[in-house]
Amino acid sequence: AREEDDKKEGLIEFYDSFKDMFEFFCKNTTIHGTIRLVCSDSNRMKTAFWTLLLLASFGMLYWQFALMFSQYWAYPVVLTMSMHSEPKMFPAITICNLDPYRFELVSEHLVQLDRMAEESITFLYGIKTSASLFHMNDKNIRVKDLSNIGNLSTSSFKLSQNFSLLRMFDNTNRSGRKHSSVGFRLCNATGGNCFYKTYPSGMDAILEWYRFHYMNIMSQLPVIINISDHEEQIEDMVYSCQYDGEPCRPSDYVHFHHPVFGSCYTFNSKGTDPFWTATKPGIPYGLSLILKAEQKDHIPLLSTVAGVKVMIHNHNQTPFLEHEGFDIRPGIATTIGIQQDEVNRLGGNYGKCTTNGNDVNVKLLYNNSYTLQACLHSGSQNIMVRKCGCGYYYYPLPPGAEYCDYNKQPAWGHCFYQLYNRLRNHHLNCFDQCPKPCRESLYKVSAGTAKWPSAKSQDWIRQALRHQNGYNSTSNRKDIAKVTIFYKQLNYQSVNESPLLSENLLLSSMGSQWSLWFGSSVLSVVEMFELLIDTLVLSLLFCYQTFRSKKTLKVAQTPTIPS
Numbered sequence: 001a002r003e004e005d006d007k008k009e010g011l012i013e014f015y016d017s018f019k020d021m022f023e024f025f026c027k028n029t030t031i032h033g034t035i036r037l038v039c040s041d042s043n044r045m046k047t048a049f050w051t052l053l054l055l056a057s058f059g060m061l062y063w064q065f066a067l068m069f070s071q072y073w074a075y076p077v078v079l080t081m082s083m084h085s086e087p088k089m090f091p092a093i094t095i096c097n098l099d100p101y102r103f104e105l106v107s108e109h110l111v112q113l114d115r116m117a118e119e120s121i122t123f124l125y126g127i128k129t130s131a132s133l134f135h136m137n138d139k140n141i142r143v144k145d146l147s148n149i150g151n152l153s154t155s156s157f158k159l160s161q162n163f164s165l166l167r168m169f170d171n172t173n174r175s176g177r178k179h180s181s182v183g184f185r186l187c188n189a190t191g192g193n194c195f196y197k198t199y200p201s202g203m204d205a206i207l208e209w210y211r212f213h214y215m216n217i218m219s220q221l222p223v224i225i226n227i228s229d230h231e232e233q234i235e236d237m238v239y240s241c242q243y244d245g246e247p248c249r250p251s252d253y254v255h256f257h258h259p260v261f262g263s264c265y266t267f268n269s270k271g272t273d274p275f276w277t278a279t280k281p282g283i284p285y286g287l288s289l290i291l292k293a294e295q296k297d298h299i300p301l302l303s304t305v306a307g308v309k310v311m312i313h314n315h316n317q318t319p320f321l322e323h324e325g326f327d328i329r330p331g332i333a334t335t336i337g338i339q340q341d342e343v344n345r346l347g348g349n350y351g352k353c354t355t356n357g358n359d360v361n362v363k364l365l366y367n368n369s370y371t372l373q374a375c376l377h378s379g380s381q382n383i384m385v386r387k388c389g390c391g392y393y394y395y396p397l398p399p400g401a402e403y404c405d406y407n408k409q410p411a412w413g414h415c416f417y418q419l420y421n422r423l424r425n426h427h428l429n430c431f432d433q434c435p436k437p438c439r440e441s442l443y444k445v446s447a448g449t450a451k452w453p454s455a456k457s458q459d460w461i462r463q464a465l466r467h468q469n470g471y472n473s474t475s476n477r478k479d480i481a482k483v484t485i486f487y488k489q490l491n492y493q494s495v496n497e498s499p500l501l502s503e504n505l506l507l508s509s510m511g512s513q514w515s516l517w518f519g520s521s522v523l524s525v526v527e528m529f530e531l532l533i534d535t536l537v538l539s540l541l542f543c544y545q546t547f548r549s550k551k552t553l554k555v556a557q558t559p560t561i562p563s
Contacts, residue, residue, distance in 0.1 A: 021534055029527050032519040033057070057517045064513045068506060075349045076500040085491045088340065090243070090276040091443060092269050093287060093485060094319040096261035096309040097237050099298055109217045110299075112159050117210055117301050120165045124182060124202060157220050160406050163413070165209050168198060184209055189411040197417055203304075210301040211260075212413060215393040218259055219403035234265060239465055239480070240290035241267075243276065252276075259394060260302060261309050261321050271315030278487050283335060286486025290465070293330035293481040306330055308481055312338060312443050316369040323373060326445075330481045333452030337488035339444040345436065346497045353438040362433050365396040375434035380423055383430070388415035452482050 015021040026034040033054055102110055121127055163184045170179045182205035183198030199205040234241075234253060241248035252275070253265045267287065268276040278285065295306045311325040319325070328334050347353040354360055357370030364370065365378040381395045390404035390412050391397045404412040422428050453461045465480070501509075514520060 015534070015538060018535070018538065021531075021538060025527070025531050029531075030520050030524045031527070061513055061517045065510060068501070068509055068513075072501045072506050075351075077346060077350050077497040078500045080496050080498055082494045082496070083491055084494055087277050087279045088487070088490055088492065089271050089315070090268055090278050090287065090487075091312050091338065091340075091441075092266055092271065092315050092317065092319075094264055094266045094311045094313065094321065094325075095237075095289070095291065096258055096264040096321060096325075097292065098303045098305060098307070098309055099262040100259055100302065101257060101262070102299075103221055106157075106217050106220050109157060109159060109220075110214075113210070113213050113217065114301075116159065116213070117206070120209070121206065124165060124167055124206075157217070157405070157407055159213060160216075160410075162410075163209065163212065163406075165205060166196070167202075168196065182206070184212075186414040186417060187411065188414050193414070195414075207301060207304070214302060215259075215404065216406050219393050219405045237263060237265070237292050238289055239292060239468075240288070242288045243267075244278075244280075244285050246275075249275070258321065261325075264309075264319075264321075266319065269315060278490065281487045281489045283484055283486050286484055288484045289482070291328065291481045291483065292479065293328070294479045295330075308483070310336075310483060310485075312336070312445065312485065314369070314371075314441050317371055318366045318368045318374055320373045320377070326447075328481050328483050329449070330478050331451060332449050333482040334447055334449050334484070336445055336447045336483065336485045338485065339446075339488050340492040341442045341444065342492060342494045343440055343442060344494065344496045345438045346499070347438045350497065350499060352435040354435050355438050360434065362430075363398065365398060370437060371440075372434055372436055376430050379430040379433060380419070380428075383428065384416060384419055387419060388412050392416065446488070453480075 015024070033050060163186070165182060165184055168181050168183065170181065179200075181198040181200050182202040183196045184205075185194055185196050187194040197208070199208065234250075234255070241252075243252075248267070252273070253267045254269050256264050256266070258264050291308050293307050298306070305327050307330050308328040309321050309325045310328055311319045311321050313319050313324070345351055345353040347355070354370060357364055357375065360370070360375060362375050362379040363382060364374060365381060366374045368374070377395050381391055382398055385391050385398055385401045388404065388409065388411075390409050391401045393403045397403065402408075404416070406412060419428070423430060499505075511522070514525075518524065
């Protein structure tokens with residue numbers, strides 16, 4: 001009896017045949033329906049029916065599994081929105097006066113350019129414009145420590161006459177009128193492959209033509225200019241500054257110069273000072289500025305807008321005013337309410353985004369935090385330096401490069417405008433190489449305007465500004481502007497990406513499908529693996545027995561050799 005007990009107990013159950021093993025599995029497994037294959041063996045029709053039914057269930061199960069895995073490997077995301085209410089740091093605010101410096105080093109060339117513009121306008125439209133309209137500002141900026149450059153402004157650089165403005169007539173339209181466009185011609189280094197950079201509006205053509213020459217002139221300046229010696233005081237542009245009812249401090253702003261938008265100031269650029277923490281919403285608790293908005297110092301063909309340029313952006317972010325800034329009209333009080341939204345992207349397999357820009361293939365040319373615009377401008381500048389041999393004046397330069405100058409690179413305009421068209425038509429891979437930030441703050445802006453100061457209050461307001469800030473003007477609300485920027489509410493909306501099908505949800509869905517088609521659990525899967533192992537072991541044993549029996553038979557049939 002003890003030998004029989006030892007024979008029954010064992011790590012692996014041995015069966016006399018595959019039929020015994022399959023019958024034992026069907027009678028003892030927790031998978032529903034398998035027992036019908038054994039209990040109905042006397043009725044072959046029922047056995048066949050249940051066999052087909054089980055096979056169909058297996059097929060439907062693994063079809064569902066295939067759909068689940070295909071959806072999982074597509075890495076879909078779902079957006080969840082949540083509302084938060086807490087004190088927030090006020091955003092960075094950048095303002096520019098639209099009055100770029102006329103550096104003494106290139107002032108003579110700027111005067112020549114204004115005369116060329118006057119002649120071009122007279123040629124195109126027959127309008128006799130005084131040169132004083134263009135060069136009204138005699139306030140030139142002297143850059144120190146430029147003795148190594150030499151007498152650059154009078155000898156080496158010359159304005160090119162090869163880019164004259166022309167009027168071209170196209171085919172006659174349906175009304176019988178000839179359609180005309182204005183532009184200038186650009187050719188490659190050999191003088192071939194020429195094309196016309198044209199605009200249907202003569203105004204746009206003149207502005208682009210002027211800007212093209214202006215960039216060549218400004219490229220004569222050194223790459224790094226120390227403007228601290230002639231830096232304007234903020235009082236020359238900002239007559240009054242208050243935040244949350246408190247006057248602004250000298251440490252609350254930083255100054256920089258933009259080649260087109262002029263002298264600029266950024267308030268709360270770092271976003272680390274507790275002074276700029278917003279604890280209450282509303283106009284009285286925002287940033288209130290009274291700004292100088294004079295037009296007498298403007299370069300009219302560089303910027304046709306009167307007023308002040310303003311941009312609301314994140315901290316430690318380079319302000320790209322040509323893309324995201326908006327204008328404040330003189331003689332107007334503008335109130336700007338902002339509402340912040342936060343976007344958090346997953347990245348990785350769920351989408352293309354970057355945390356800090358370190359994993360981006362584009363070499364960033366800006367020292368501030370990563371933004372999509374900074375990456376696009378850096379990528380386009382790197383491509384231009386590589387293709388055209390020089391850099392676009394508006395953007396920083398990579399190491400060892402120089403800004404474009406048609407005295408040195410006569411065909412850089414031809415190269416630049418072709419690259420610009422390819423970039424605009426998404427033929428360059430800049431957009432593919434520049435992912436969005438994984439986390440960013442977006443500001444929704446709503447504005448309201450009113451005339452300021454009013455007819456009855458302008459006298460005493462001007463008197464107050466004159467005594468306090470040295471304000472001196474007799475114009476009628478055309479040289480000052482007021483802007484107030486505030487949080488409409490401290491509630492902000494957070495938009496977060498989360499996986500539509502996570503690992504836990506995938507396992508749960510697979511378990512639900514398994515229970516639906518077989519009414520079993522994870523242990524049933526273990527039983528199936530056990531059946532596979534038993535089948536493999538039994539197959540090996542049968543093969544070994546067959547091989548051994550053939551070898552024994554071969555030895556028994558060998559004849560005996562007599563001695």
